[in-house]
Amino acid sequence: MELKNVDIILTTDRSMMTNHHGKEFLGFMATGPPIGMPESLWMWIACPKMKTDRFGRPWQAPYALRKLEALLQDHGYNAWVIDPDYVDLYIDKAKIMMISHHDYFALCPPSSEWWVITRKEPVNARSFRRFMEKTSIREAKKRGLKIIVGGPPAWQWLYKVDLWANWGVDTVVEGEGERIVLDLVRKVFDNEPLPRYVFVGPGDSPRLEEISTIKYPSVNGLVEIMRGCPRGCKFCSVTLRSLRNMPLDIIEKEMIINIENGVHNGILHSEDVLLYGARGIKPNPEALLKLHELARKHLKEIAWSHASLAAIKNAEEEYKLISKIMEIVKSGDNQDYLGVEVGLETGSPKLAKKIMPAKSAPYPPEKWPQVVEDAFMIMHENNIVPAATLILGLPEESEEDLVMTAELLDKLRPYRSLIVPMFFVPMGLLKDKDWFTSVKVKDEHIEVMRKCLWHSVYWAEDIINRFYLKKSSTAPLRILLKLFLRYVRWKGRSVEKKLGLKPLDISLIQTVR
């Protein structure tokens, strides 16, 4: 379809408008600064340019932008996702530019953590800043272009009021966008003033029938299977939203859109995939098996965005569900593993009870470390490769909590996984330009961080060789990443030497193949 003008441009910067070579986890490199190589090479590995058509419409785009594009087109608007390199083709005549992101200013974990450790700004923030400082955007603002920004990190703009003003952002939206976006667009078209900031409360979350189906492919075939989460963890905002399960026919429609446009793999997106169709926090085997049969029918490779460790343990113990799901996943002969993000958070039952009492449910929080270990074992046995995150620096945290987390990490050594510590950054620090110099890192934090480092470096090589980048077509990427890992090992050793720390013996990692 020809494209002459665009009234509403939906876009983002290069760190987001990319499919990371079809390897979603490589996107995590966009949260760090370039280490051991020039920024251009780092960006090529993490965020290569997205293929576009001659009008600058990207082959794949972030799912949230695709949802809003579909919503606006369903309501008759001339709205299109446009690659950042092509925005200049349309910005002269556009009325609105809508931008989404995962971490505008690198203030979320893990970006903030890499910033604390390296004292260098991560590439996601650099890339976004370069985009917003384009002359064409400044010129378009003078002509009356409205800029609306949103996404999970919308709150960050509250700490960047100077940039908010300098870049001429008209409205910041926090929360689910379906209802408010149409309101805002109507206001622009009716020449009415826009609000500065909108927080969309849980009461204004859209019903299922108000959510449009994507019309064009999403990055790496991501499709959402549900919204919301019932666990109520203190550190999470998603849990405040009502639980909505997407019907299978809608999920299938979106899978087919991706496949018909050449995106043959898919990521099932949810805060906890194993709660799809659940009754409370107990998995629903029938719903999950049907979901995966559907995914296997259409997709070459299946991934999960997130799953909870308690649900993994419970699903396998009560229903043998993990084994059954993986039988389905592996039945296509294209796939012998499944990647997922999981929240490890802490090894301390006391801290678990304080900050996330329902995260271990149906098991009591006192059993949290055992839940973690059992879930890791189940995943290892079933070729599910987790990237696990844990939180350091919570206000409620004690040294004893950190020691328990370190002990748990020792128990997790035999299980194939990446474990990444995330620093909790108190909001109060963020208003200072050099906020990252004020984060207090204790010896116990360093011990946990280096256990995570050596665990992940060990298993990363195994994951790259045996699963993630084993095809010959990924050889250049594989070589670069292995060189990067070699650099990380060298750097890790030299930092340990500088700190006077005895190196951890990674040969103690028993492999349970």
Next chain:
Amino acid sequence: MVESVLDKTFYEIWHIGEVDDLSIDKIIDYMNKAISEGARSIRLRFYLNSYGDLSYIQYIRRILLNNTLATIVVEDRVIEELGKDVEKLNNNVIVIMNKVEKEFPGEDKVRIVKVV
């Protein structure tokens, strides 16, 4: 049919005069009261001396980051628009007044709260 967020009836809290921690405390008091009485859509509108001055946002950060329940819409206008906006009012409004004096004769929808 997609419902509107902005077409609903909002609990209105407007602010005129200098924005500081004391005036924000007043806003928070009225917001908390409104939420405890069941309000889930709150509009905070700031009348400023000049358009485009976003410095007030630093002060309302603590309101926005601590709210998880209500939809909050933040607007700003220049002070010259206040009279017209009062005339267009459909429901009641709390006007937080800080270091300024303003009167709204005959306007029984306006409840003035002075920051002492």
